[in-house]
Amino acid sequence: MTGDSGRSPLRLGTRASALALTQSGLVGEALVAGTDREVELVHVRSQGDVDRTSPLARIGGTGVFVTAVRQALLDGDVDVIVHSCKDLPTAPAPGISLSCVPAREDPRDALCAAGGRTLDQLPRGARVGTGSPRRAAQLLRARPDLEVVAIRGNVETRLARALGAEADLDAVVLAASGLRRVGKQESISELLPVEVMLPAPAQGALAVETREATEPWLAAALAGHEDAATRDAVTAERALLRTLEAGCSAPVAAFAEQRDGALHLRALAISTDGARVVEGERTARDGEDAAQLGQELARDLLDRGAGTILAEATSL
Numbered sequence: 314m315t316g317d318s319g320r321s322p323l324r325l326g327t328r329a330s331a332l333a334l335t336q337s338g339l340v341g342e343a344l345v346a347g348t349d350r351e352v353e354l355v356h357v358r359s360q361g362d363v364d365r366t367s368p369l370a371r372i373g374g375t376g377v378f379v380t381a382v383r384q385a386l387l388d389g390d391v392d393v394i395v396h397s398c399k400d401l402p403t404a405p406a407p408g409i410s411l412s413c414v415p416a417r418e419d420p421r422d423a424l425c426a427a428g429g430r431t432l433d434q435l436p437r438g439a440r441v442g443t444g445s446p447r448r449a450a451q452l453l454r455a456r457p458d459l460e461v462v463a464i465r466g467n468v469e470t471r472l473a474r475a476l477g478a479e480a481d482l483d484a485v486v487l488a489a490s491g492l493r494r495v496g497k498q499e500s501i502s503e504l505l506p507v508e509v510m511l512p513a514p515a516q517g518a519l520a521v522e523t524r525e526a527t528e529p530w531l532a533a534a535l536a537g538h539e540d541a542a543t544r545d546a547v548t549a550e551r552a553l554l555r556t557l558e559a560g561c562s563a564p565v566a567a568f569a570e571q572r573d574g575a576l577h578l579r580a581l582a583i584s585t586d587g588a589r590v591v592e593g594e595r596t597a598r599d600g601e602d603a604a605q606l607g608q609e610l611a612r613d614l615l616d617r618g619a620g621t622i623l624a625e626a627t628s629l
Contacts, residue, residue: 322353323531326382326391329356330467335494337395340415340521344393344534355391357382383409386524392531394522397491398515398547403555406522412532413521414547416540418490420517420568422448422510424503425475425492426484431503432456439483442474446564446585446626448486451510453587468492472500486510490517511566511581514550518543542571545603549578552607557582557619564626569603572596578606582619585626591619 323345327337334354341352358381379401382394387408398414424432432455435441442464443449449461462482464471468491475485486505492498521535546569559565559582567580581592595610597603611619 322351323393324353324355324391326355326357326385326394328378328382329358331495332397332468332491333395336397336519339494340395340519340538341393343415343538344531348530348534355385357385357391383522386522392523392527396520396522398518398520398551399513400561401515401520401551402561403551408525409522410525410527411520412523412527413535413539414544415519415521415538417543417546418493418517419504420512421489421507422486422505422512422516423489423492423501424484424486424505425472425500426502427475427480429502430484432484432505432509435459435483440481442471442482442485443487444471445486445513446562447513447566447583448510450564450583450585450587451566452486454583454590455509455587457587468495468497472497476500488512488516507568507579511579512568513561514554514565514567515547518547520547545576546570548603549576549597549607550580552604553578553580553611553614554607556608556611557615557623559623559627563623565623567607569606576603576606578610580610580614582614582622584622585629589622591617591622593617 323341325337325341327333337354345352379396383406385391386394426435437458438460440460440462441452442462444463444465452459452461464474464485468487471485471487474480474482489501489504492501549569550567553567554565557565564583564585567578569576569578576597577594579594581590583590591614593610593613595606597606
């Protein structure tokens with residue numbers, strides 16, 4: 314950005330979905346709070362927005378919602394970009410810095426069912442919609458009798474499949490964090506416990522990226538909204554995902570949290586039919602940082618057959 318600080322807006326690149334706009338707007342307003350700057354939301358279309366029907370794994374999987382907004386940042390068209398952290402590829406992006414990880418929202422998955430039913434209350438053979446292989450596999454692990462239906466679309470579209478006037482599904486599963494951010498928490502009939510539905514790595518967290526060199530006022534604002542506990546958790550989860558060499562659409566789940574002053578991580582790799590799972594957990598040892606924690610648990614899962622499960626899942 315150039316020019317007088319009172320006239321130069323913070324240009325924030327974002328997809329145009331309701332969830333992306335809400336997330337970006339919240340972050341932008343927090344960053345300019347106490348300054349005389351305004352936020353300008355710059356809409357960027359991603360491949361995931363252009364193709365709204367194909368499964369995510371088929372049109373690119375990892376990074377399908379990220380590449381276009383990152384390019385806008387590198388081209389200097391925007392100053393900051395905000396992602397759902399779970400959508401970020403795990404490999405570093407040249408010229409781009411993950412400058413801020415704000416405090417995490419609820420990381421759990423949410424069941425949104427007609428009549429407010431819980432997962433246990435769904436009738437035998439109920440049709441449940443999700444666009445996530447991870448969610449689909451864990452649903453089948455918990456309830457092998459369910460018919461899991463692949464769905465795409467924004468939050469409103471997916472909710473309508475179960476709760477709308479012309480609903481054709483008994484329930485859908487979405488991230489609780491997204492529902493809360495767009496004001497749709499009343500649609501949640503059950504917050505699925507992590508023992509039943511372990512979240513995607515970094516689910517519920519936001520990632521704020523900038524170019525590697527940024528203005529001092531913005532660097533200070535970003536530092537002020539960094540949450541160390543969330544950064545550690547998503548670092549461990551994403552390190553596990555990277556070590557498994559699995560993308561964000563793979564049937565991998567991970568969740569890290571502080572327990573008794575130490576970072577604890579649990580994770581699993583699961584076959585698409587939910588029949589086979591390799592799971593484990595690990596607490597950071599003395600001198601072991603978050604990334605090392607994720608790497609070590611991933612190696613343990615690989616030693617016990619996770620690589621075979623993931624290779625089969627990604628070949629389908």
